[in-house]
Amino acid sequence: MSQFMKEHKAPWECTYAKEDKSKCKPGNKPKFDQEYFEILCLCILQTGLNWSMVRKSWPKIKQGFYGFNINKLSRATLNELIERPGVYNNKNKVEAIVANAKEFQKIKQDFGAFLNFLKSLKRLKDKEAIRQLTKQFKYIGEYTAEYYLHCVGYWE
Template sequence: MSHRAPWECLFAKEQRSRCLPGKKPRTDHEYFEILSLCILQAGLSWASVRRSWPRYRSAFLNFEIAKLAHVAPGALLRRPGALRNRKKVAALVANAQEFERIRADHGTFARYLRTVKSEKDACTMLQERFRHVGPYTAEFYLHCVGQSVYAR
């Protein structure tokens, strides 16, 4: 069975090594949207996120890094369809700003990821550089973007 989107995975967290990794994103926008998905999904059901994703895309400026990096979290919270979690919305803005810094230093987020020596280091880097990213979210994100953190 081929299942690429994380919400299509049929295996429990305890069986995560059986879950296929996602496809590597082609653009920074895709890397950022997947990170945003992982952050917004935390604590919610995949069914709820799946139903709400078109609204979230619209409310959060289609996850365009340059736009999100320069908007106040309060303005996003007032947009129709936005998730009403202040910490998650503030994290989206801060993470868009961090993506801009990474792109300024490395050209692309993919190029930056390739500088990290190990999956453990990648998880640590994600937790240190991005807001609202803990150990599980970092591992899950890397898995979603085609890294093999669960293939242990």
């Protein structure tokens, strides 16, 4: 690791590889379900892309995805979203965001809030919690699930 790398905070400042995560401080715990959802969407949308470019475009992306409003996105269609400015033309990622909005609604019904769902994962070993997220959400692999938990301050 370069001596010039500075400490930074997930998710908005993190640009380093997983191997360098020791310099990346966990993110602040979101206060609302929509904040948890927006960070999940960030993790999905930056997969395979230049993270800093995604973050520079984030205000446009956020507007294109209805401000990551869970209720609006759970009713949105792929064609509707793909047509909107700021939405990446990646069918799999857009479909995943719609499916994950629906999953967030189910979690809210079952647990009252997404934070309560995350608290329920604490009884699991870390690897099991990561696997649970990969099963529960679309377009989330183990690395993305681990990074997401780091971003939302799951491990303090």
